Amino acid sequence: MRDFALAPRTISRSSGGLADSVFERAELDPTLPVLARRPEGSSGAWQEVTAVELRDEVVDLAKGLVASGISPGHRVAIMARTRYEWTVLSYALWTVGAEVVPIYPTASREQVEWILHDAGCVAVVVEDEQAVMTVGSVCASLPRLRHVWQLDADALDDLRERGRVIPLATVESLRRIVLPDSTAVVAYTSGTTGRPLGCALSHRGLASPVDILLEGWRHITAAPGEQPSVLAFLPFSHVYGLMIQGVCIRGGLLMAHEPDLDEEALAAALQSFRPTYFYAVPSVFEKIYKNFLRAAQQSGRGALFERAADTARDFALACERQRLGEGPGPGFDLRLQHALYERTVYRRLRAALGGRARRATSGGSTLNRELSLFYEGIGVYVHDGYGLTETCGGITMQPLGREKSGTVGRPLPGVDLRVADDGEILVRGPSVFQGYVNDEAASRAALYGGWLATGDLGRLDADGYLTITGRKKDIIVTTSGKSVAPAALEHRLRMHPLIHQAVVVGDNRPCVGALLTLDPVFLAHWRGVLVAQQDPSVREAREENALREEIARAVAAANSTVSRSESIRVFRVLPEPFDLANGLLTPSMKLRRDEIVRRYAMEIDAMYQARSAGARRTPEEDLLNWDDSDNVFR
Known part of the structure; x- marks a missing residue:
């Protein structure tokens, strides 16, 4: 450890x-x-x-x-x-x-x-x-x-x-x-599996991360x-x-x-x-970005926005390397280009948040690094932190002047953080909860020797920055024995403007697959642009083919970030989103993975069978023959 x-x-x-x-x-x-x-x-x-x-x-x-x-x-x-x-x-x-x-x-x-x-x-x-x-x-x-x-x-x-x-x-x-150690809140977990558990949170526990954040970060708000x-x-x-x-x-x-x-x-x-500070979950930041892109395309400035977004990310990356002592900072040409887009694009984007916010916080799950760099580049640095119900909220934060996008920062003062041999994050500190009400067995399983087993997987780099790699219970093991953490693939898929949600599957399957839902607003916009470019007599068939190709490109882009054995070889686009109404999202907007896999078991079977039809093969031979992503639409 x-x-x-x-x-x-x-x-x-x-x-x-x-x-x-x-x-x-x-x-x-x-x-x-x-x-x-x-x-x-x-x-x-x-x-x-x-x-x-x-x-x-x-x-x-x-x-x-x-x-x-x-x-x-x-x-x-x-x-x-x-x-x-x-x-x-x-x-x-x-x-x-x-x-x-x-x-x-x-x-x-x-x-x-x-x-x-x-x-x-x-x-x-x-x-x-x-x-x-x-x-x-x-x-x-x-x-x-x-x-x-x-x-x-x-x-x-x-x-x-x-x-x-x-x-x-x-x-x-x-x-x-x-008293400070009196229970203030009994907060129930989202219940992604089984009945929710009530976390007993003390007044001291809830106050501790708040006071630390105020002491070190209030002046940036x-x-x-x-x-x-x-x-x-x-x-x-x-x-x-x-x-x-x-x-x-x-x-x-x-x-x-x-x-x-x-x-x-x-x-x-x-x-x-017009708040001076903005906070949200990653899905909100993703949606705002897609709205920016859609609005630019509708006004005929899509290419301008994409160039401005690329410049924003390049500028933020150069600034990050400079503050971490790894580079000289943005060069003259990049500063000049960034200043031009500041006058024409970035200030208008910030206006969508009210115009006064220059910093923000993302929590609930990890924020995609590219998205984080984009927001920093347009002038709204997003502090991605980490915490959970059992820790009364935040336990890590980006250190000021040493922020590193793609990580959730470093442990707050007073928090001990340990990564076990199997990658699970363990936490000890004043904000750790008092236990689960009416469930001593669950409390003993979560708290061992003063350490909270979070169930999250992560890694610490040489400078102590924590990167979340997924949930322990979400790890997928294919029939070839390959273990795959789905979070990175899902984050990358959601970056495509057409993709609203993504659930990576593949337990006891020959390869990794994905269930996708589409963003209805952006899909309508995309169809409108496509219609204007096509002959109405062949529009429907071409539209379907174009959509298949676009989603396949999004899958290929996600696959470029992982090894071949971890890549998505089959996928299916579902006709409706995962939401609260159909019971596939928790109230805190987390996917109910087990329920999704159960609900769409037939679709998952069909997705794999469509590509595995033919002669019997060993799992290893079967894996080698999954060369291209399946673009089966339901």
Whole structure:
């Protein structure tokens, strides 16, 4: 094994609970805007909420919770999108020592029932009537559940009114007995296989990475003299969203909420709020890039965009080599070309993020190196970090001035990180979770000698930068005995604008294959361009052939990054995407691989049979005869 830890070691400044930061900020800087909200149903101007106003809202709501019988240690579920009330409610619950149990609002009836039962929740907060009906349908199996509060039915106003009889001293006394090692959140894993497990996360654990990031990186979140601002749109039901909320509240960043995840709503919110710092998951960065490309092609500037994108990546690569001491930096011609595109292209691209963001963070899964270099080249460096629910969020980050794209950075101060002989990443530090609720066996399996076995595979380079290579359980073993990590191939496939999703398969098969879905928006654009260039009488056949050839080129480009034995030899394009509605994505947008393989077993069989028809061969002989990618479309 090889160890690496980043010095100096630091300890979270937390001496109480997470709610203390709301009260401390109100005392130190009462007029500082900390939240921004819009009137319900409005897309107009944002209204700022000061630190003292937030504290007063939290106190009033905390009183209502006490009046409703919520006590320290009680678990209350929040089943809502990323909205203003989520933040106020979570800090009110932490004020009285209660534990928050986040539930994705898109969770199924079975998932809701399991989480509420397993966590022993005494109350649940939902958004609308439909969610009330979902909870109501499982109440019979939840003897501990006493309250169902509906946000859209003025439940919080009712709680505030009920709490008028509770003295402030009661709330203050409850807040002061919350200890750093008390459980703050029970966050359930996405459940890609089997039932989700509840991770017990302490106040100290959640505060630790937040405080370290604020200490070392807060100054990059805005221009000097400007208050940093963040638009929160990813689910607070995921630890990544919770960490961003913590960074904003503890660090005094102005935070706004956008509950709708569709492109139009997010784009409008970015334009109106204009955050100084942007955060997202890789699929969002991929989608934004494809939208840039599509818009350029539709305006007849596709070739200009591609040249500008190539220049951006070349410029970022030269800058990276310079800061790592491996090169002199961009030459005169490259600087001149980059400056030209800055005036004509890059500044317009940054405007899509509101125009003020110069840095961003990607999390949830790894970001493609080429995409990272592109964003750096246009003037928005994306810090790719690594973390998981069991570590309360981030445990690595790019060191300032020594950033290296394609990696997830180096361990945060105070975090020990080790890569085992089989490539599994092991972590030890103050943010590691307390264990899985009601499952001691799973806790013992994950925590050994103080080390958390993450289930992720990775490698450390000579300078201590971590590269994620995949998930241990996702490794594919072909019939020839070749082990293949699918993540790199899938990342490269998704870089093609036509490809929306990719799942690499091949367990106990003669070679590696792939299931692909297409981006419907870009496909429509691609078809439109093709139609304009063809004779209508032969359009349909030529269009199908052209699409096959284009996808085959995307597969060949992905194959160029791996060895021949790891390359994709067969693929199939599916007619519909993997999404929440069909149960093939987790709420945190991760692929349910086992379910996808089960659901499309017939298609996978047909994909391989189409190329293996003929004489019997040994597995080795069979592999040697898979020379070209299969372009079978369903």
